[in-house]
Amino acid sequence: xxxxxxxxxxxxxRHTDCREEILDVFxxxxxxLSHADVELPLKDRFDxxxxxxxxxxxxxxGLIHKVLDDEGGVKYAICKESCNSVDRQHHHEHVHFKCTTxxxxxxxxxxxxPNIILPEGYQRVxxxxxxxxxxxxxxx
Amino acid sequence: xxxxxxxxxxxxxRHTDCREEILDVFxxxxxxLSHADVELPLKDRFDxxxxxxxxxxxxxxGLIHKVLDDEGGVKYAICKESCNSVDRQHHHEHVHFKCTTxxxxxxxxxxxxPNIILPEGYQRVxxxxxxxxxxxxxxx
DNA sequence: CTGTGTGCAAACACTTTGCAGGTGT
DNA sequence: ACACCTGCAAAGTGTTTGCACACAG
Numbered sequence: 647x648x649x650x651x652x653x654x655x656x657x658x659x660r661h662t663d664c665r666e667e668i669l670d671v672f673x674x675x676x677x678x679l680s681h682a683d684v685e686l687p688l689k690d691r692f693d694x695x696x697x698x699x700x701x702x703x704x705x706x707x708g709l710i711h712k713v714l715d716d717e718g719g720v721k722y723a724i725c726k727e728s729c730n731s732v733d734r735q736h737h738h739e740h741v742h743f744k745c746t747t748x749x750x751x752x753x754x755x756x757x758x759x760p761n762i763i764l765p766e767g768y769q770r771v772x773x774x775x776x777x778x779x780x781x782x783x784x785x786x
Numbered sequence: 787x788x789x790x791x792x793x794x795x796x797x798x799x800r801h802t803d804c805r806e807e808i809l810d811v812f813x814x815x816x817x818x819l820s821h822a823d824v825e826l827p828l829k830d831r832f833d834x835x836x837x838x839x840x841x842x843x844x845x846x847x848g849l850i851h852k853v854l855d856d857e858g859g860v861k862y863a864i865c866k867e868s869c870n871s872v873d874r875q876h877h878h879e880h881v882h883f884k885c886t887t888x889x890x891x892x893x894x895x896x897x898x899x900p901n902i903i904l905p906e907g908y909q910r911v912x913x914x915x916x917x918x919x920x921x922x923x924x925x926x
Numbered sequence: 927c928t929g930t931g932t933g934c935a936a937a938c939a940c941t942t943t944g945c946a947g948g949t950g951t
Numbered sequence: 952a953c954a955c956c957t958g959c960a961a962a963g964t965g966t967t968t969g970c971a972c973a974c975a976g
Contacts, residue, residue: 693959695943700956719858759902767923768921773915800929836931838967937968939965939967942962942964946958948956
């Protein structure tokens with residue numbers, strides 16, 4: 647695990663307070679965060695707009711990735727090692743799980759999306775799979 | 787194929803001009819429609835708000851289903867027979883394909899989502915799979 | 927006749943853009 | 952020094968709500 651400074655260097659991002667704190671929010675939570683989730687703990691210190699822009703920047707640079715929400719919103723989750731696979735290409739071919747009880751969406755990093763056979767003529771580039779149900783912690 | 791009147795009766799919906807025309811829009815297109823897509827051809831005759839409410843009603847009654855969009859928006863597609871399977875329960879366990887060239891999202895009704903094995907403790911209820919790439923018509 | 931659908935106005939929520947000034951490297 | 956980041960204000964876009972009237976069954 648690299649420390650914060652080297653993370654920013656790795657991703658070719660300037661190191662600012664705002665970015666560090668946003669990154670902290672992501673590393674402190676194990677589930678995907680909406681803009682609002684990120685804003686909440688930081689609203690008194692940073693502008694809402696800056697947070698929008700930072701999230702976009704993080705996505706562009708590959709520090710975080712988008713997670714679809716069933717209601718049509720977007721959430722974000724930090725990219726793990728598994729995202730950056732062998733070919734230095736970015737992949738997020740893992741399953742996202744949204745718990746209907748606690749409402750949290752988590753990356754099931756080790757549950758990879760199986761290869762699905764498409765009809766003749768379709769070329770797959772990217773796949774997003776959102777599963778809903780009851781998560782581990784809520785199922786007791 | 788039942789006609790319009792019986793469709794509304796089947797789904798326990800009142801038959802109004804607005805609903806009929808919205809349904810027409812869905813049956814005339816083979817791809818998933820956003821609110822804006824539905825509104826466009828009807829805007830001079832029906833209110834934007836009515837369209838919002840009608841889409842919601844259609845989803846609630848099971849006439850159409852939501853289709854996730856990669857950008858976090860929602861689209862809607864009409865439910866085929868395959869949606870209402872044996873147990874009278876509603877399923878949409880088919881793959882949605884968004885073409886990055888033409889931008890259209892279609893239901894691949896016959897490509898069903900394989901059974902994915904989740905870690906201990908997770909209970910699956912619903913699955914949404916959005917695939918992106920190049921569709922049949924655009925790949926030539 | 928009754929309950930539901932519709933249109934209009936307005937509120938509300940979410941996201942983006944432009945610009946001026948501040949900050950990291 | 953320069954490019955980039957941030958905050959503020961404002962605009963833009965998308966969605967919901969309340970209410971009065973219209974209409975389907």
